[in-house]
Amino acid sequence: MLFYLLKRVGLAVVIVVVAVVLLYSMIHVVPGDPASVILGPRATPEMKQELHKLMGLDRPFVVQVVSFLGKVARGDLGMDFFSQRPVAEIVFKQLDETLVLVLASITWAMLLGIPLGCYSAVFRNTFSDKLVGVFSIGVIAVPSFVVALYSLLFFAVTLQWLPAIGAGESGQLLDQARHLILPAFAIGLGWVGYIARLVRASMLEVLNENHIRRARAFGLPETTIVFHYALKLAILPTVTLLGTGIGRLISSAVFAEIVFARPGIGKLIFDSVVSRNYPLVMGAVVVSTVLFVLSTTISDSINAMLDPRVRERL
Amino acid sequence: MTQPVLDISNLCVNYQTPKGTVQALRHIHLQVPPAKVVGLVGESGCGKSTLISAVIRLMAENAHVAAGKIRFMGLDMQGFSASELRGIRGRDISMVFQDPMTALNPVLTIGRQMVDIQYRDGLSRKKKRERAARMLERVGISDGLSRLDNYPHQFSGGMRQRITIAMALLVQPKLLIADEPTTALDATLEVQIIRLLKDLQTDFQCAILFISHHLNVIAELCDYVGVMYAGELVEKGTVRDIFHRPGHPYTRSLLECDPSVIEEPTRFLPTIPGDIPSLIDLPKGCIFQDRCAHVMTVCRKTPPPAVHLGDHHTAACHFLEE
Numbered sequence: 116m117l118f119y120l121l122k123r124v125g126l127a128v129v130i131v132v133v134a135v136v137l138l139y140s141m142i143h144v145v146p147g148d149p150a151s152v153i154l155g156p157r158a159t160p161e162m163k164q165e166l167h168k169l170m171g172l173d174r175p176f177v178v179q180v181v182s183f184l185g186k187v188a189r190g191d192l193g194m195d196f197f198s199q200r201p202v203a204e205i206v207f208k209q210l211d212e213t214l215v216l217v218l219a220s221i222t223w224a225m226l227l228g229i230p231l232g233c234y235s236a237v238f239r240n241t242f243s244d245k246l247v248g249v250f251s252i253g254v255i256a257v258p259s260f261v262v263a264l265y266s267l268l269f270f271a272v273t274l275q276w277l278p279a280i281g282a283g284e285s286g287q288l289l290d291q292a293r294h295l296i297l298p299a300f301a302i303g304l305g306w307v308g309y310i311a312r313l314v315r316a317s318m319l320e321v322l323n324e325n326h327i328r329r330a331r332a333f334g335l336p337e338t339t340i341v342f343h344y345a346l347k348l349a350i351l352p353t354v355t356l357l358g359t360g361i362g363r364l365i366s367s368a369v370f371a372e373i374v375f376a377r378p379g380i381g382k383l384i385f386d387s388v389v390s391r392n393y394p395l396v397m398g399a400v401v402v403s404t405v406l407f408v409l410s411t412t413i414s415d416s417i418n419a420m421l422d423p424r425v426r427e428r429l
Numbered sequence: 430m431t432q433p434v435l436d437i438s439n440l441c442v443n444y445q446t447p448k449g450t451v452q453a454l455r456h457i458h459l460q461v462p463p464a465k466v467v468g469l470v471g472e473s474g475c476g477k478s479t480l481i482s483a484v485i486r487l488m489a490e491n492a493h494v495a496a497g498k499i500r501f502m503g504l505d506m507q508g509f510s511a512s513e514l515r516g517i518r519g520r521d522i523s524m525v526f527q528d529p530m531t532a533l534n535p536v537l538t539i540g541r542q543m544v545d546i547q548y549r550d551g552l553s554r555k556k557k558r559e560r561a562a563r564m565l566e567r568v569g570i571s572d573g574l575s576r577l578d579n580y581p582h583q584f585s586g587g588m589r590q591r592i593t594i595a596m597a598l599l600v601q602p603k604l605l606i607a608d609e610p611t612t613a614l615d616a617t618l619e620v621q622i623i624r625l626l627k628d629l630q631t632d633f634q635c636a637i638l639f640i641s642h643h644l645n646v647i648a649e650l651c652d653y654v655g656v657m658y659a660g661e662l663v664e665k666g667t668v669r670d671i672f673h674r675p676g677h678p679y680t681r682s683l684l685e686c687d688p689s690v691i692e693e694p695t696r697f698l699p700t701i702p703g704d705i706p707s708l709i710d711l712p713k714g715c716i717f718q719d720r721c722a723h724v725m726t727v728c729r730k731t732p733p734p735a736v737h738l739g740d741h742h743t744a745a746c747h748f749l750e751e
């Protein structure tokens with residue numbers, strides 16, 4: 116297991132480096148000089164040159180990339196020229212909010228989706244299975260920003276049960292939790308459907324496998340069979356899906372963050388793209404990339420923990 | 430004869446399919462006496478697996494028992510509730526399946542799986558592990574206690590079949606059902622597994638219902654043999670009856686394909702020209718008529734009666750005499 120972890124983390128580092136290099140080159144081949152954006156239309160060529168030097172843009176491209184990578188490795192994402200604060204500080208401040216939101220959404224989606232999927236598989240083709248199926252497909256089909264808008268209108272504006280916008284007073288846990296409910300609901304709802312469908316499908320497959328038939332032939336209790344013998348195998352595709360899904364979640368977090376005016380990395384990327392704040396865009400994107408790679412690494416490692424055969428692969 | 434462990438009478442099983450009703454088993458009568466080994470032979474698709482899934486009542490969703498009785502230790506299993514059935518499975522009856530590669534749960538250690546099937550015994554986990562380890566060693570896996578922490582993929586196919594046999598015997602069943610346990614293995618492994626089973630059977634004194642389409646395995650291991658064809662048990666008797674005095678033309682053609690059958694038995698069922706009849710649209714009369722060398726008009730009109738050829742020996746053909 117330790118060996119697997121080492122290999123997997125090594126792979127993750129390589130992926131991050133490649134991704135960062137690609138991102139860096141992408142931003143720099145996009146037409147438009149960041150210096151003219153930052154300094155405005157009345158900047159003189161001298162001023163631009165000065166800023167280029169400050170940003171290190173006068174050096175050869177390869178040197179720039181390597182020095183950027185070196186800085187990233189040390190946690191230095193450069194300076195934001197608008198606010199004159201380190202990019203890392205701004206990004207990480209927003210990151211907490213996004214992570215809490217994403218984790219809350221995933222957690223409730225899993226807590227509901229996995230049992231629903233198991234239930235559907237065990238009682239396949241019954242009326243309640245079909246009901247779960249219709250519900251799942253329904254919530255998958257509705258985009259999360261629609262859920263966000265409607266739940267906002269209904270629970271916050273009409274019923275006034277929950278706060279509409281913001282992330283709550285920092286330090287006041289209950290207030291923060293109340294602010295979390297609607298966005299997490301909006302983001303997680305579609306995932307409940309996804310997870311339920313996926314768990315149902317893989318559970319049905321596993322329940323048909325020979326070793327399950329054999330476990331039944333030994334008279335093992337049905338709950339042991341479903342939750343210990345089958346679920347441990349049936350959950351594997353879901354874990355993989357969630358690993359890559361975190362990336363998509365972060366992007367759907369953008370919607371929720373904009374609708375609910377929540378601070379967060381999604382809103383940060385959105386705002387800085389709008390204002391052409393390249394160092395901030397770069398920093399935020401690098402951090403989300405790392406996050407994405409991290410989450411797939413974690414999900415792969417969980418898979419390896421659950422399935423001994425995976426440990427010997429890679 | 431003392432009361433049989435398993436007594437199947439007039440069993441009929443159908444599968445409901447979009448194309449029609451598949452009459453997979455028709456009027457099967459078969460007994461398994463205590464501490465004896467009964468073999469079932471027949472070409473693939475003749476209903477062997479259907480028979481045993483009806484016995485342990487783990488049938489496909491589209492299967493249904495149309496008629497007949499299955500008695501286990503004198504009790505009618507048809508009357509059993511789901512939980513009573515669960516009580517019998519894995520305690521009084523245990524199973525060894527065909528494919529050892531998929532028979533064990535791949536994400537649980539074999540120790541866990543061997544401990545779990547002892548869930549009815551009020552022993553400590555440690556005791557259960559020790560029992561499991563001893564059983565592993567008994568089936569030829571040395572260093573049992575430490576092998577308990579291995580996963581199935583760390584064992585070869587032959588080893589895995591030894592493990593499933595160990596598990597089946599761990600619960601000390603009255604009846605062991607083995608559905609082609611050696612078909613997926615190569616010839617050397619097959620011989621080893623059969624020797625092992627024979628050995629264990631002498632030790633544990635359980636009855637075995639052994640399914641195979643290898644004639645040599647049947648001849649080596651069994652006391653009694655049933656020959657199945659297209660959903661019917663066409664002949665049954667002791668090993669000597671079947672191999673030395675076969676009555677039914679189907680049994681005879683199975684054996685005739687290799688004259689040295691007793692001394693050096695064939696590994697596989699020999700192929701007999703012709704096709705197995707459709708189980709949806711059954712022919713009138715004898716089920717074997719299309720492939721039988723002795724077929725007469727009467728065979729196409731009336732189904733043959735079961736003719737008693739000896740104490741335990743019966744065969745269903747018009748041209749046999751008591």
Ligand SMILES: Nc1ncnc2c1ncn2[C@@H]1O[C@H](COP(=O)(O)OP(=O)(O)O)[C@@H](O)[C@H]1O
Pocket residue numbers: 444445446451453471472473474475476477478479480489490491492708
């Ligand atoms: N679930 C099922 N639905 C329909 N037909 C089936 C099903 N299972 C088995 N059969 C049919 O029943 C017959 C007996 O199959 P089986 O008992 O598996 O034979 P064997 O084990 O002797 O090879 C075959 O003709 C097979 O096609």
Ligand code: SF4
Pocket residue numbers: 677678679715716717718721722723724725728733745746747748
């Ligand atoms: S009854 Fe007729 S067709 Fe059937 S096995 Fe006997 S001889 Fe052959």
Ligand SMILES: [Mg+2]
Pocket residue numbers: 477478479608
């Ligand atoms: Mg079979």
